Amino acid sequence: MKARSTILRIVGAALGTGALTWVAMGGVTGGTGPENLATQSIADEGPGYAVEDFSYPNADKILAEQKIKLKSGNGRILLAECTGAPELMEVFSHQNEKVCFRVTGDKGYLSLEIPAVFGVKGNNYAAQVEMSAGTEQKTFNVDRNAWTAVGETADGQGRDFMLLEIRTSK
Incomplete structure (x- = not known):
């Protein structure tokens, strides 16, 4: 009986963790899960690279x-x-x-x-x-x-x- 109780606790903990993860990710109805995140290029928005051309100042x-x-x-x-x-x-x-x-x-x-x-x-x-x-x-x-x-x-x-x-x- 003790072994059965331990197995049930482990399975319950795993199911609980999975459920929490599912809720945190937004479930299947949308939300903020990775499949619903908009992707965008940040290369066009970020600062450009500083390129030294060794021109004399002034x-x-x-x-x-x-x-x-x-x-x-x-x-x-x-x-x-x-x-x-x-x-x-x-x-x-x-x-x-x-x-x-x-x-x-x-x-x-x-x-x-x-x-x-x-x-x-x-x-x-x-x-x-x-x-x-x-x-x-x-x-x-x-x-x-x-x-x-x-x-x-x-x-x-x-x-x-x-x-x-x-x-x-x-």
Whole structure:
């Protein structure tokens, strides 16, 4: 008799649990059960992904005010106010006089356009500048903490060179 009583308790508990689940799910007459939930795509409603295009911040404003076209980079070479501080890299051009950059991190990259560049003063980073005169492109290594002749001053023909890229490393 004791075994029969235990079996009846187990079956009763199982039936009770099933009944509660059925009621909670809304039964067969509708309600909030999974078969009655409306499905909708949340991809159209959620926020979009942030895609970094590495464009230089405020580039249009800088171009309008300073005639320096800053395109893109990795954020490690930044336009800075020329204060004469030794940690700044200085670029000299006939159009802009002096343009300064602050370099941070282990490796820096900046794509830009500064016309008629003729000299660069390096800082404590190893640096290279990529320049062009017409269709010819040329890379110049910039001396650390010293002036380096680039562009027209390093060209036997004295042509104007456009600064296109700056790359730095520790």
